[in-house]
Amino acid sequence: MYTEQKMETQMGALLRAGVILACGIMLAGGALYLMKNGGGHESYKAFRAEPAPLRSFTGIWRQTRAGSADGIVQLGVLAMIATPVLRVAFAVYGFARRRQWLFVAVSIIVLALLGYGLSERG
């Protein structure tokens, strides 16, 4: 039987895997960055919005494929943001499997809100 405990264990594993994967990607990007830039010194005092390629999904993917360190790190950032979202998506499946329809509905609502946040319309 698919107990709540089983569902929780699987969620924990999913979250841990997501963090490790995301950190791994960021680490790779960071290492690449350190190898490329010995000691560039930019000022972070004034706010400059990130350039467009690092703000959209397609842009980040393209940067990653081009081997840009910033692009790879940003991909890791996306993976990190996606991890809790995937957890909620998994919850829809888990609650459905346990026939807890009220919570399936609630999970879908949260997923929709998260989806709106991730969409590029915000």
Add this chain to the structure above:
Amino acid sequence: MSVELEFWLFAVAAGTSLLGGVLGMASGVFIVPVLTLFGHLDIHSAIGASLVSVIACSCASAAPFLQERLTNIRLAIVLETATTLGALTGVLLVGVVPISLLFVLFGLVLLLAAAQMLRARRQTIQPGSGRSSSWQLGASYPDTELGSEVAYEVHRVPAGLGLMYLAGLLSALLGIGSGVLKVPAMDTALRLPIKVSSATSNFMIGVTAAASAGIYLHRGYIDPGLAMPVTLGVAGGSFVGAMLLKNASVQRLRTFFRVVILALGVETIYNGWVGKI
């Protein structure tokens, strides 16, 4: 960005989250004030980086709590409707709220965190009656002190939802996890056992932060050069901190930490008030 700055960011993030992990409290509230006051970084970039690191901290520490069956995932998903709505509202306020006010808010949150460390958390649960309420949120958890399974009910959910909305709003505005609001809300308003509050709050933080992080990313507030060292530092620090939790002499650390938080809180409010930022 200079290599020294990268390592400094990593060290600060690791240090604060390690202390936070050992003491069982949030590290998120420190990152932005420290980065802005001492690193002189722009607050929006700092908030963006902090938000990503908060997700890391929440997801990394979720598994142990789930393993110990302390997290109430049904309650979490219900409350997350409120936190995500709050976060989406909070993002709307970004840019409207003056930065000096953000600093005052930060300082207040820090002082609140210091105050919470002083008060012992009192448990005010009402044991489960056996009847399931229409919300279907009741559960049980293994109490290690009592050595048995304790059932509990969840009370005053609407009040809880309201508080969670505020927590989400603050989370998006300040780039924190808002555990400092969620935990007392669950302790007192919802009357949960304290371990369940901690575990469930921690669990919800990742989703709350993810709600606003996507928008921050699309607006260009997340700088990879900042997000990377801060997130990796927090991830590493939380992990080590959780391991040290078993052995550390907690009392002395708490006092030291409290002093640091108080000082930081006052300094932050002062800076915001005087409008130096």
